[in-house]
Amino acid sequence: MGDSSTSYIHMVFAFLFLYFDSVQHLIEKCLIFNMTKEECMEALSKHANIKPVITSTVWNELEKENKEFFEAYAQSQSKQDRMSEEETSRMIQKMISDSSSKDPDE
């Protein structure tokens, strides 16, 4: 494999990786909408034409990488009826600021 085709593949893969970035971004939007994984798969499939298996896989991997967030998220989902919308928002807000505060201080 020559250099140029190697570079080409690098580009293609970078493209691929960025694709997953996009899927994650879309999933996060769905999370803000407080959607379930299934709802998210459907929304991305319908509105962005992303195969549900892709969405599902990225979601699962995100979940592995952000266990606490998703656990809390699942709880809020199950509590939806009992938990007020504000509570839910607050919880998500907190998670967001938690993840923000995790960023190392520059």
Add this chain to the structure above:
Amino acid sequence: MLAVSPLRNNTSKDDDEGEMESTFTISSDEFPDFADGNLLESIDFDDLFLSIDVDGDVLPDLEMDPEILAEFPPASEESEMNASGEKTDESDNQRKDEEENKVSTSKGDEETVSKREEPKAVKTGSKDGDKGRKSSIRGKSNNNNQSTRKVKVDWTPELHRRFVQAVEQLGVDKAVPSRILELMGIDCLTRHNIASHLQKYRSHRKHLLAREAEAASWIHRRQIYGGATPVGGGGKRDVNHWLPPTMGFPPSASPMHHQNHHFRPLHVWGHPTMDQSLMQLWPKHLAPPPPPPRPAWGPPPPADTSFWHHQHHRVPNGQTPGTPCFPPLTVAPTRLGAVPVPGIPPHHAMYKADPGIGVPASQLRRHPLVDLHPSKESIDAAIGDVLSKPWLPLPIGLKPPSTDGVLVELQRQGVPKIPPSCA
């Protein structure tokens, strides 16, 4: 400054992609030298202005936070606002003085770092402090009620393209908001608008380069350890799935050609818009994928060619099929012109949630981020926003999974080609 450099690197990496560090070794030597120069250059000024709150000036979009926060339980918000308020008041004063004296270069650069340094808290206060001084950009959510009266700049692809043209004309690292503004020659933009967008742009570029390096590293690993992929039983065969012709990148040829001009966000990977969005991400020194010598490569190349031509008035000459490569930096700077920029990813919680999501203002008052009954339109808009403006930071900023893991998992699920065609 040098000492800060690695920190900055880490920052951006952490901000953008936590996984990069965990999965790959993104060595900076894989990056072109200019990247280092970029860091050094920007850090010089950033160092000086670390304590200065520029957030208010820098990222109008991010100002969403304060508004959102304002809607929140007063207790937590007030403390946050108070805390940040003090900081920002000082910063504002300091900045006011310095602004007269400082070159806009430093301003632009300082904003780059300050933005990272003081994500949410500062914004809250800074906005208030800056209300009188700036005219800007916000307007998201329920801001209209406040005296802020900031007008949000909608960075359309066209606007962004002109921005990138100006930036590349000046040189990404040397581009200064005031000069960019001059070159763009658009009345309704303020230097602040430009400055914040520039910050996002630079950040995004770094992200793209990092992704590229990550991909290169990943591929090399695959090639070296091809027989020992994590996928059980797959071995070499699996590795080959990720190599050219089996990649089966963009699926069908037809959609691409028709839609290369029309920027519609809601499309699939492999369809023009998604491709356009992603193409916008392409680091400028990379050539676009060449027209497919083999059918497996499918659509994007031809469409991309015309897309770029249309968008950037630039014919990808010098790009002969079958000779993809990394052209020298000087080549086709604007080809990937619309390289949008993610802002500062992770800690921008409510960042772009607003207009993108289309959550009604009244709803925001009660639960800013949570629309329990998202309408199709709002979902549509939110998704469209993500696809058309790749530079926007992640709204929640979850730690990204390892790409390796995702790919492996997809393999397990029997998805031989990435990305798949239409859902």
